Amino acid sequence: MSSEVRDSETFLIKVDSTPSCLQCNGSTLLLAQFPHTWKNSFGQDVSGLREAVLCPSCDHGDPAATELLALYSVDGPVSPENLDVFGGLVAAWVESVRQRSVDEEALNAEFELWKRGEL
Ligand SMILES: [Zn+2]
Numbered sequence: 658m659s660s661e662v663r664d665s666e667t668f669l670i671k672v673d674s675t676p677s678c679l680q681c682n683g684s685t686l687l688l689a690q691f692p693h694t695w696k697n698s699f700g701q702d703v704s705g706l707r708e709a710v711l712c713p714s715c716d717h718g719d720p721a722a723t724e725l726l727a728l729y730s731v732d733g734p735v736s737p738e739n740l741d742v743f744g745g746l747v748a749a750w751v752e753s754v755r756q757r758s759v760d761e762e763a764l765n766a767e768f769e770l771w772k773r774g775e776l
Pocket residue numbers: 678679680681682683712713714715716
């Protein structure tokens with residue numbers, strides 16, 4: 658069984674082997690990967706991928722994550738079988754992560770690593 662679920666054309670959800678949380682080093686519930694475009698120092702649009710993890714400790718204060726975490730505790734882990742139930746909430750969470758302002762320098766560094774295959 659594949660661990661990757663393509664929920665739509667806009668993002669990819671991974672539900673097992675998710676990385677540890679960057680903030681608290683705890684285990685995360687899911688990983689979202691989505692295309693992201695930003696401007697480089699020359700003002701050109703650069704396209705890449707961004708990743709976000711859902712951490713039960715760090716994200717429970719996030720309104721978009723709260724409902725998802727609540728459903729998680731009722732329905733258990735997100736899986737390809739129950740993604741329909743989670744779909745809307747996952748999409749809302751990904752959208753909110755997307756809207757978050759991003760430290761461009763960190764992102765550029767991340768993109769460099771990603772290009773070199775170190776992420
Ligand atoms: Zn965390």
